[in-house]
Amino acid sequence: xxxxxxxxxxxxxxxxxxxxxxxxxxxxxxxxxxxxxxxxxxxxxxxxxxxxxxxxxxxxxxxxxxxxxxxxxxxxxxxxxxxxxxxxxxxxxxxxxxxxxxxxxxxxxxxxxxxxxxxxxxxxxxxxxxxxxxxxxxxxxxxxxxxxxxxxxxxxxxxxxxxxxxxxxxxxxxxxxxxxxxxxxxxxxxxxxxxxxxxxxxxxxxxxxxxxxxxxxxxxxxxxxxxxxxxxxxxxxxxxxxxxxxxxxxxxxxxxxxxxxxxxxxxxxxxxxx
Amino acid sequence: xxxxxxxxxxxxxxxxxxxxxxxxxxxxxxxxxxxxxxxxxxxxxxxxxxxxxxxxxxxxxxxxxxxxxxxxxxxxxxxxxxxxxxxxxxxxxxxxxxxxxxxxxxxxxxxxxxxxxxxxxxxxxxxxxxxxxxxxxxxxxxxxxxxxxxxxxxxxxxxxxxxxxxxxxxxxxxxxxxxxxxxxxxxxxxxxxxxxxxxxxxxxxxxxxxxxxxxxxxxxxxxxxxxxxxxxxxxxxxxxxxxxxxxxxxxxxxxxxxxxxxxxxxxxxxxxxxxxxxx
Numbered sequence: 001x002x003x004x005x006x007x008x009x010x011x012x013x014x015x016x017x018x019x020x021x022x023x024x025x026x027x028x029x030x031x032x033x034x035x036x037x038x039x040x041x042x043x044x045x046x047x048x049x050x051x052x053x054x055x056x057x058x059x060x061x062x063x064x065x066x067x068x069x070x071x072x073x074x075x076x077x078x079x080x081x082x083x084x085x086x087x088x089x090x091x092x093x094x095x096x097x098x099x100x101x102x103x104x105x106x107x108x109x110x111x112x113x114x115x116x117x118x119x120x121x122x123x124x125x126x127x128x129x130x131x132x133x134x135x136x137x138x139x140x141x142x143x144x145x146x147x148x149x150x151x152x153x154x155x156x157x158x159x160x161x162x163x164x165x166x167x168x169x170x171x172x173x174x175x176x177x178x179x180x181x182x183x184x185x186x187x188x189x190x191x192x193x194x195x196x197x198x199x200x201x202x203x204x205x206x207x208x209x210x211x212x213x214x215x216x217x218x219x220x221x222x223x224x225x226x227x228x229x230x231x232x233x234x235x236x237x238x239x240x241x242x243x244x245x246x247x248x249x250x251x252x253x254x255x256x257x258x259x260x261x262x263x264x265x266x267x268x269x270x271x272x273x274x
Numbered sequence: 275x276x277x278x279x280x281x282x283x284x285x286x287x288x289x290x291x292x293x294x295x296x297x298x299x300x301x302x303x304x305x306x307x308x309x310x311x312x313x314x315x316x317x318x319x320x321x322x323x324x325x326x327x328x329x330x331x332x333x334x335x336x337x338x339x340x341x342x343x344x345x346x347x348x349x350x351x352x353x354x355x356x357x358x359x360x361x362x363x364x365x366x367x368x369x370x371x372x373x374x375x376x377x378x379x380x381x382x383x384x385x386x387x388x389x390x391x392x393x394x395x396x397x398x399x400x401x402x403x404x405x406x407x408x409x410x411x412x413x414x415x416x417x418x419x420x421x422x423x424x425x426x427x428x429x430x431x432x433x434x435x436x437x438x439x440x441x442x443x444x445x446x447x448x449x450x451x452x453x454x455x456x457x458x459x460x461x462x463x464x465x466x467x468x469x470x471x472x473x474x475x476x477x478x479x480x481x482x483x484x485x486x487x488x489x490x491x492x493x494x495x496x497x498x499x500x501x502x503x504x505x506x507x508x509x510x511x512x513x514x515x516x517x518x519x520x521x522x523x524x525x526x527x528x529x530x531x532x533x534x535x536x537x538x539x540x541x542x543x544x545x546x547x548x549x550x551x552x553x
Contacts, residue, residue: 170375173363174345174369175388176365177388178391178392189380190377190379266420267378267420268422
């Protein structure tokens with residue numbers, strides 16, 4: 001976004017077609033469309049291996065079918081619901097733990113080592129264990145998404161609060177702010193850019209963990225489950241449809257959140273301010 | 275003494291602001307070694323008086339302000355405001371730092387308003403106080419600007435409004451115009467003079483600009499460093515304020531002479547120190 005804002009006016013003379021920011025942004029669609037066309041071309045050439053390659057026509061048929069039956073929407077809603085619950089739970093837990101570790105040396109010393117060891121295990125590495133403990137229902141899925149969202153937030157909250165400028169805290173003391181006012185209005189606000197970066201990561205990790213869990217568990221509904229079912233049934237169009245929507249939704253979530261972040265951090269003197 | 279104009283008269287007690295600094299010494303521990311920063315500082319400041327403290331970098335003058343504001347109470351001796359020992363920060367005392375130290379995530383109005391967080395006033399009264407003090411420093415119209423959108427001089431004005439909104443008995447200025455260009459600095463000095471006619475608070479200003487101190491202060495306190503001691507206290511008469519008068523030039527040369535008259539090694543050390551701070 002910052003790139004288009006900076007480059008826009010400078011390019012308007014030589015590339016009249018891309019003069020407006022909106023048109024400029026459409027440039028990002030060129031590559032995906034080219035890839036799809038390439039895919040379609042390959043699929044038509046190797047008709048014999050239609051099992052692995054589907055044409056765009058087959059894909060759009062599958063899309064229309066999934067829309068008509070309501071399956072696609074139900075799967076998307078199920079996945080988004082998991083991510084939302086995981087983000088809220090993981091967000092609250094992560095920010096709370098990160099805050100506790102940043103503000104209390106004792107908590108940092110007691111919890112820190114365990115936290116950093118657990119952190120080394122990839123989220124999806126917990127699936128076999130959680131499966132044995134809790135089965136393959138909704139709860140372990142939510143647990144994994146929550147964990148995925150929580151860990152980046154613990155780190156970013158910790159770092160953000162640890163790096164609050166001493167000058168800002170001193171002003172708070174000069175104004176005799178109560179400890180909780182100092183925390184809410186000074187420390188947390190100063191740490192906000194870092195924490196929001198953590199939320200951004202949490203969003204991405206939670207989405208990946210959600211889809212991954214759904215695929216690996218192979219049960220219930222969700223985009224991941226849809227992909228898994230497509231694979232088991234040898235239905236390439238469904239698999240591809242799922243993959244496309246995983247990407248599209250991730251892109252939409254990231255874009256929406258970035259806008260929210262830019263608005264929250266408009267007090268910062270950064271290049272992103274257009 | 276004309277009391278600071280307020281709509282509600284929030285201070286019931288008469289505005290005083292007598293500062294008494296007695297035998298104040300302060301040392302830092304650096305690599306296990308004791309480093310004296312201030313030694314046996316004695317200074318009495320009358321209510322509504324304006325005292326300018328001048329000295330080279332590292333002479334402990336900013337440290338003295340930190341003790342008066344109450345950010346640091348690990349020192350020997352005592353500092354009293356109207357007889358009360360200063361042990362921590364209080365809304366009786368306001369401070370303006372060299373870097374404006376506005377919270378970057380709050381607008382000008384919010385930055386001034388946050389200083390009223392501890393005051394049991396209604397929202398309406400607070401809003402009025404905020405608006406009045408922003409107007410007082412000439413920032414009306416910039417209430418919703420963020421600090422990074424302001425020039426250095428404007429940010430410093432906002433910081434002054436934040437320090438004044440609680441009608442402190444003592445206003446401390448820690449090289450408040452040190453980071454500003456010459457023109458802005460002159461303008462703000464005039465504004466501080468105008469401000470003095472409207473407020474009754476005691477002002478202590480630390481500066482390395484001797485002319486600034488003479489122009490604004492009733493008395494100029496000369497400090498020298500390592501450890502910081504007061505070497506002279508120079509009263510400034512009415513004629514001394516006029517920058518074009520011979521009296522002003524005499525005072526300036528006198529104080530500059532005092533500041534330069536230190537052992538050559540110490541002077542060089544101070545210069546190095548100043549360079550390091552800037553570099």
